[in-house]
Amino acid sequence: MVDFGFFRGFVTSINDFLTGQNAENEGCFKLMTVEDGTGAIVNFVVAPETYVVDQEIIGVGDRVTGYYDRNAPVPLIFPPQYRALVMVKEIPGVNVKADFFKSQLVSSDGMLQVNLTPYTPILLANGQPFTGNPANRNLIIIYGPSTRSIPAQTVPYRIIVWCSE
Incomplete structure (x- = not known):
């Protein structure tokens, strides 16, 4: 059972995330920086297997919610960096x-x-x-x-x- 945690905010940057594993993965992982408007910042590693609701394309400025596993190990860095399990681009009424x-x-x-x-x-x-x-x-x-x-x-x-x- 996954213990879902979430963070909601606006995407402030999207960059390629290099895993260092092999050249075939270059460009497959993204690092999305999300800020909630109160100064809290989280980086989400968005992998090819991350479920993106409705396969919406997420861009800088979009309001999103990222879900992650609270029980998964995370590096002790700032801002926190979580592996995104689910990403949601917020749409009014949904x-x-x-x-x-x-x-x-x-x-x-x-x-x-x-x-x-x-x-x-x-x-x-x-x-x-x-x-x-x-x-x-x-x-x-x-x-x-x-x-x-x-x-x-x-x-x-x-x-x-x-x-x-």
């Missing part, structure tokens, strides 16, 4: 939450409950249909309006099942 969803499809922080319909697309990260039960899994929920209750309830536009090795 919300995204990556988290572990329990048996009743309530997020681990208790802030969002997902209500499924027979028409809710449930997909794998590669776009293929997921045929199992989405409960008790790491999910990326893409949704619009929600109730103002706690937990907020929503019928998502789609669900991405985050299968980790």
Whole structure:
């Protein structure tokens, strides 16, 4: 189970990130610097396997949310540098939450409950249909309006099942 942490802000720079492993990887990894407007800065390493919601192209000035694994080792440098698992380019009216969803499809922080319909697309990260039960899994929920209750309830536009090795 991934313990998703996140950081939200504006992209201030995007550069190639050199892994030093081999020349074939040159240009495949990006280092995105994100600032939240209060002075906090995070660098995200965006790898070819990073899930970018809707495959949106992210540019300098875009408001983004980067999700990372809180339990993954990180170098002790400033600004903090995390390997991005999920990147979201924020679009008005569309919300995204990556988290572990329990048996009743309530997020681990208790802030969002997902209500499924027979028409809710449930997909794998590669776009293929997921045929199992989405409960008790790491999910990326893409949704619009929600109730103002706690937990907020929503019928998502789609669900991405985050299968980790």
